[in-house]
Amino acid sequence: MQADELPPYENAPGNSINEIELPLTRHTAAELAKVETNGKILSVDEESRDNKVIFRIKVLHNNGKVKVHRIDRDTGHAVP
Numbered sequence: 001m002q003a004d005e006l007p008p009y010e011n012a013p014g015n016s017i018n019e020i021e022l023p024l025t026r027h028t029a030a031e032l033a034k035v036e037t038n039g040k041i042l043s044v045d046e047e048s049r050d051n052k053v054i055f056r057i058k059v060l061h062n063n064g065k066v067k068v069h070r071i072d073r074d075t076g077h078a079v080p
Contacts, residue, residue, distance in 0.1 A: 023073045029055035032076060033069050037061060046073075054079050 020028045026044045034041055039059040047054050053073040060066050070079040 020076065022076055023053075024055060024071065024076055026055065029071050029073070030057060032071060033057040033059055037067075037069065039067075042066065049079070 020032055024032065026046070030041045030044045033039075037059050039061040042058040042060055044058075045056045047056050047070075055071045055073060057069045057071065058066060059069055071077070072079050
């Protein structure tokens, strides 16, 4: 896969979270997860939980393991 074929969140520099505005979008949630994990973003989905929108982000970590990270759209905080 070429760089120009990557999803926009994999094409972005992904080195600063200071400029991310709330509420998060799929793209900014992916960027946040990328910066926090230093992994490769595989997918971003939305789910509802307790009347909140949670982004479910699947990340391939440098150790080869795939983990799912959940981030609250409105706060930008990780959700267990």
